[in-house]
Amino acid sequence: MDLSSINPILLIAAMIAAATPILLAAIGELVVERAGVLNLGVEGMMITGAVCGFIIAVNTGSPAMGFVAAAVGGAVLSLLFAFLTQVALANQVASGLALTLFGLGLSSLMGQSYVGIKPPRAEATPLGPLADIPIIGPIIFGHDLMVYIGLALVAGTWAVLKFTRMGLVLRAVGENHDAAHALGYKVKRIRTLAILFGGACAGLGGAYISLIRVPQWTEGMTAGVGWIALALVVFASWKPWRVLLGAYLFGGITQLQLNLQGAGVAIPVEYLAMSPYIVTIIVLVILSADKSRAPGSLGRTFHASG
Amino acid sequence: MIRIEARPQPSAVMAYATPVLAVVLTMIFGGVLFAALGKDPFQAIATIFWEPLFGEFAFFYRPQLLIKGAPLVLIAIGLALGFRAGIWNIGAEGQYIVGAICGAGAGLAFFPAESVLIFPLMVLAGALGGWAWAMIPAVLKVKFGTNEILVSLMLVYVAEQLLASMSLGLLKNPEGFGFPGSRNLQQYPSAHNAEIIAGTGMHWGVAAALIAVIFAYVLLTRHRLGFAIRVTGEAPRAAKFGGVNPGRLVLFCLGMSGLLAGLAGLFEVAGPAGQISIDFNVGYGFTAIIVAFLGRLNPLGIVAAGLLMALTYIGGDIAQSQLGLPAAAIQVFQGMLLFFLLALDLLTNYRVRFGTAEVA
Numbered sequence: 001m002d003l004s005s006i007n008p009i010l011l012i013a014a015m016i017a018a019a020t021p022i023l024l025a026a027i028g029e030l031v032v033e034r035a036g037v038l039n040l041g042v043e044g045m046m047i048t049g050a051v052c053g054f055i056i057a058v059n060t061g062s063p064a065m066g067f068v069a070a071a072v073g074g075a076v077l078s079l080l081f082a083f084l085t086q087v088a089l090a091n092q093v094a095s096g097l098a099l100t101l102f103g104l105g106l107s108s109l110m111g112q113s114y115v116g117i118k119p120p121r122a123e124a125t126p127l128g129p130l131a132d133i134p135i136i137g138p139i140i141f142g143h144d145l146m147v148y149i150g151l152a153l154v155a156g157t158w159a160v161l162k163f164t165r166m167g168l169v170l171r172a173v174g175e176n177h178d179a180a181h182a183l184g185y186k187v188k189r190i191r192t193l194a195i196l197f198g199g200a201c202a203g204l205g206g207a208y209i210s211l212i213r214v215p216q217w218t219e220g221m222t223a224g225v226g227w228i229a230l231a232l233v234v235f236a237s238w239k240p241w242r243v244l245l246g247a248y249l250f251g252g253i254t255q256l257q258l259n260l261q262g263a264g265v266a267i268p269v270e271y272l273a274m275s276p277y278i279v280t281i282i283v284l285v286i287l288s289a290d291k292s293r294a295p296g297s298l299g300r301t302f303h304a305s306g
Numbered sequence: 307m308i309r310i311e312a313r314p315q316p317s318a319v320m321a322y323a324t325p326v327l328a329v330v331l332t333m334i335f336g337g338v339l340f341a342a343l344g345k346d347p348f349q350a351i352a353t354i355f356w357e358p359l360f361g362e363f364a365f366f367y368r369p370q371l372l373i374k375g376a377p378l379v380l381i382a383i384g385l386a387l388g389f390r391a392g393i394w395n396i397g398a399e400g401q402y403i404v405g406a407i408c409g410a411g412a413g414l415a416f417f418p419a420e421s422v423l424i425f426p427l428m429v430l431a432g433a434l435g436g437w438a439w440a441m442i443p444a445v446l447k448v449k450f451g452t453n454e455i456l457v458s459l460m461l462v463y464v465a466e467q468l469l470a471s472m473s474l475g476l477l478k479n480p481e482g483f484g485f486p487g488s489r490n491l492q493q494y495p496s497a498h499n500a501e502i503i504a505g506t507g508m509h510w511g512v513a514a515a516l517i518a519v520i521f522a523y524v525l526l527t528r529h530r531l532g533f534a535i536r537v538t539g540e541a542p543r544a545a546k547f548g549g550v551n552p553g554r555l556v557l558f559c560l561g562m563s564g565l566l567a568g569l570a571g572l573f574e575v576a577g578p579a580g581q582i583s584i585d586f587n588v589g590y591g592f593t594a595i596i597v598a599f600l601g602r603l604n605p606l607g608i609v610a611a612g613l614l615m616a617l618t619y620i621g622g623d624i625a626q627s628q629l630g631l632p633a634a635a636i637q638v639f640q641g642m643l644l645f646f647l648l649a650l651d652l653l654t655n656y657r658v659r660f661g662t663a664e665v666a
Binding site: 058080083084088089090091094095097102105108109112178219223224228230231234254268270271273274278279281285303 | 475651
């Protein structure tokens with residue numbers, strides 16, 4: 001075992017990168033759940049985004065186009081969920097599961113001929129001399145653009161939910177859809193838009209894995225990140241900044257266990273690889289005592305009668 | 307203008323018609339998908355649904371129907387009990403893996419001794435393993451209110467790592483020339499889940515699935531506990547006032563589905579699969595979710611759904627080798643089926659009205 005082979009500065013920088021896909025997916029799901037919809041299809045939308053982004057990035061040579069395609073792909077898939085739950089009034093849990101199962105199959109079908117190809121490299125954000133500052137430079141300023149977009153999304157979501165009329169309406173729909181309906185808000189339309197936003201975010205998160213983190217396409221490569229993102233929303237008590245905190249915690253554990261695997265710790269690789277999932281369970285247990293923060297209409301089907 | 311009106315009672319006709327309709331729609335849209343992949347859609351559909359049953363090599367494929375159907379039915383029966391009560395165990399894949407590991411481990415512990423007691427012991431170990439794995443989300447839900455969906459799913463990933471660890475370490479075949487994977491249980495007579503009637507595909511897992519179906523049917527229609535499950539799913543508050551203990555129901559439903567998934571894993575590893583290996587699990591635990599819904603969470607419906615789903619697996623394999631249809635296409639096909647089912651369920655609980663809205 002050689003722990004000195006782990007460079008703490010690079011480790012922290014890698015932890016931030018590892019947290020980004022979870023962060024992107026979780027902030028999208030947070031908005032969806034604040035609108036009162038439980039979409040368990042995050043994993044399916046992520047993997048679909050991962051493959052869409054990969055295909056477009058490889059064919060156009062532009063990672064940026066890839067991310068756009070990933071967001072579109074995730075949103076299109078989430079439209080299916082929106083149709084099932086908002087139009088066909090299907091059970092949200094079952095529809096979300098269906099979305100995940102379908103997404104996993106669809107992505108491996110689409111990605112068949114892309115296995116083993118290298119995607120175009122995403123450039124680090126040109127922040128110039130900032131990245132050369134010792135210690136802080138590589139940790140804070142040495143990342144690709146998506147890391148900062150993720151942070152901006154958290155700040156934006158927080159501000160919109162807290163300070164704008166749009167955010168207030170969204171929260172009203174999530175807390176009590178009957179009251180919101182009585183006030184004349186279009187519950188289904190607002191929820192559909194939230195679902196689309198969640199799908200786009202999950203797609204971006206997936207593409208971050210296939211284009212930057214790994215970067216490669218393999219079947220089922222999201223490996224439960226979408227489910228961890230779902231757990232993270234509960235962990236964060238539906239609050240944007242806590243999502244950021246949680247994402248860094250989980251990203252940190254994921255990266256740390258990878259580094260420990262590399263450093264040849266005496267613990268077998270399989271047991272290290274289990275750790276992010278086990279930590280998720282433990283955190284869920286600790287935090288599930290407080291359910292008071294959950295949106296009041298979460299998971300309930302809305303149908304305006306009469 | 308189209309309006310959707312809630313029905314006072316779910317439509318009985320639609321309850322039977324929607325699964326059939328969903329299958330037909332899936333065939334149509336699946337055909338479109340296969341055509342988009344450059345295959346002849348009619349030939350592809352015929353290969354999947356006709357070939358295994360009535361084709362030239364049907365004598366070979368028909369037993370496969372039982373072999374592939376049994377684990378699906380076993381798992382789906384357990385899941386349906388929980389789904390009926392609004393208890394969502396989606397980690398059956400993990401319970402299936404742990405059941406297989408425990409069962410195979412119990413058998414291999416006695417290698418190479420021969421005794422008639424070894425196989426029953428393995429069955430017990432497999433059931434207990436699956437049960438224990440499902441008890442983790444169950445106890446956490448009852449004690450701490452933790453979401454069982456997320457915990458049971460996380461445990462799938464943990465179980466997959468455990469499986470890798472077992473096939474590379476503890477259960478690795480000492481005479482396997484360093485290849486990952488355990489000893490082959492098919493070559494260990496006391497532990498082999500052989501066919502009860504040779505050549506029919508009828509192994510002990512099929513028998514267990516049939517027993518589970520009867521058990522679940524009696525439970526749901528004739529027993530107090532089954533009534534409690536149904537009331538809890540349809541009206542949780544009424545169930546509470548009626549004296550149903552929700553905690554005990556969670557423990558029972560999750561435990562039962564874990565036990566059945568564990569059994570499915572054991573019968574698979576001791577029979578058709580033969581050994582613990584890294585790629586032992588093939589997603590039965592997830593496909594069983596589709597089976598449970600396709601069978602409308604009804605034990606008898608699940609039998610039909612399980613056989614149909616087994617058919618798509620076998621037919622998919624044939625289509626893969628004969629037409630070059632990608633394996634993932636079948637997965638998409640199965641996912642589509644669940645979509646259509648859920649969407650069409652609207653017709654059971656609601657009435658779709660055309661024409662202008664009446665003035666109240």
